[in-house]
Amino acid sequence: MLTGALLILAPLFLGFALSLKNRRLMTAIHYSVEALVYFILALLGFGLGQMEGLTSQLGTMAGQMTALVVVLFVANMTGLWLLHRWKPMSPEPRDTDSAGAGYVRLFMAALKPLIAVLAGVLSGYFLLPKLPQAEQLATWSLMLLLFLIGLQLRNAGLSLRKLLMNTQGLGIAVVLVLSSLLAGVLLIPVLGLPWHDVLALASGFGWYSLSGIVIGEALGPAWGGVAFLNDVLREIIALAIIPLVIGSRPAMAIGYGGATSMDFTLPVIRSNGGLSCVPVAIASGFLLSFLSPVFMGVFLSLG
Template identity: 40%
Template sequence: MYSGVFLIFLPLIIGYFIVLKNEHWLNRINQAVSQLIYVILFLMGLSLSALDNLSTNLQTIALYTATFFFSISLCNLASLPLIDKLMPVEASSKTKALPTYLMALESAKLILVVGAGLCVGLSLPFKLPYVDGASGSILLLLLFLIGIQLRNSGLTLKQILLNKHGMIIALVVILTSWCGGLIAAYILNIPFTNALSMASGFGWYSLSGILMGDAYGPIYGGASFFLELLRELVALMAIPLFIRRYPCSSIGYAGATSLDFTLPIIQSTGGVKCVPIAIVSGFILSLLVPIFILFFVSLG
């Protein structure tokens, strides 16, 4: 269960020990990171199109997804800006800042890529095999390249692995997500333990959907999957728009995905100073997802 979490660090560490002084190759790596983001998002759409057993109780799944999403998001966003105020981080990027409307268009392109993958998957008369495996392999390559970027940015391993901002962000995300889950439980009139389990996905849609489906059935499994997927998609749109003004809030809202899927976007739009914060926060949240979900399931 934890092997996937710890595997994330292997390509990062390997890439970190590669020193490149050739500016041409560094630019090529930066371009490759940007291109691989779109490939992974397209594969995400293909994976979504292959999801089974969603026609039954789809209305209930949509209600649970929307209720939990808004409750958790409001609680997260009501608290995370306090970290930006009390512990400010100077986010920066080597790329020139784009006007707001252009950044919004850049964010929208990411969602369109996911939508394109979904449409292609739905239009095919058969399911494409090995989509999840290909996505995972490309993700490892992406993280390897990010490790090279980290090494050549001047950051030390201590700065990457130990970061108080990342630890505090993870703690705030956990507590506020649980508060949002309790609010959703009251609105939907469902057991608090079920709601706390669902609120403990922290953006890891694949694992949380599987665990919740096994524990509570397809309604909770489907709702948990779409809840965390929606969180990731909103984070993909919001990070380029807000990370320079609210870096801690942007990283925190990305949840566990700040360790993997949203990490390249955090790096490219917020600068390398945001990367250690995102890695620590994402690692803590990823590590605790199965622990908390199974803990609250056992209480139910």
């Protein structure tokens, strides 16, 4: 398992080590990443669709996913509330003209990952025969995705030193990690898995395309589906609560978005919290995007 974890993490670090200047190439990488994400999610759904006894396990999966979502939500929001009390942020006044302009579009876009997985499930269950190479294809696709994401992180014009010096963003990332691991500890007797596997489940930090396929390969398609739904629901919940709490408690709004704070939920953070929230969101999202595969790889390697 340790070798597999290192093989998964190696492309991320390799991509992060390379510096690119060609804008056209970076644009092509951006679209390739988007296509790979939906392809990997469809493969995840395909594996779920071909899982024996899928219909009989749906109730169990729903209970496991609900436990993850609820316990992580309470732990994360409590930790971020304490951070806000200790080191409060003061966002700019809300931009009411643009706050709701693209909100519905973003919320609907958050449903696309669910559609990709559902398409895979239906294809695997009703249409396509069992593909013996599907798991290997998913692994290689994930490794390519991590390599491209490493390139994106390195060449996004962000200095790792400056991100680490953003104490508010760093604090949010640290609190989210620690509160997620605490939630994982509390969930060990509930989920009935070894402690390291539960902590791996709690370490997705909102990166659904990564957590779903990594957990699915290590623990089976059912747990991969639970990990995916847990993290995609984090994104959807974040879109709903950011406009409600960012005015009074910015750390809670930014932090709960997890890894998505540097990309998908960033426009909602910007429009509702102002420009002062943007560097904090990028710093916390970047650090969580980097830490998620590391934590999952390390915990899964202990099995």
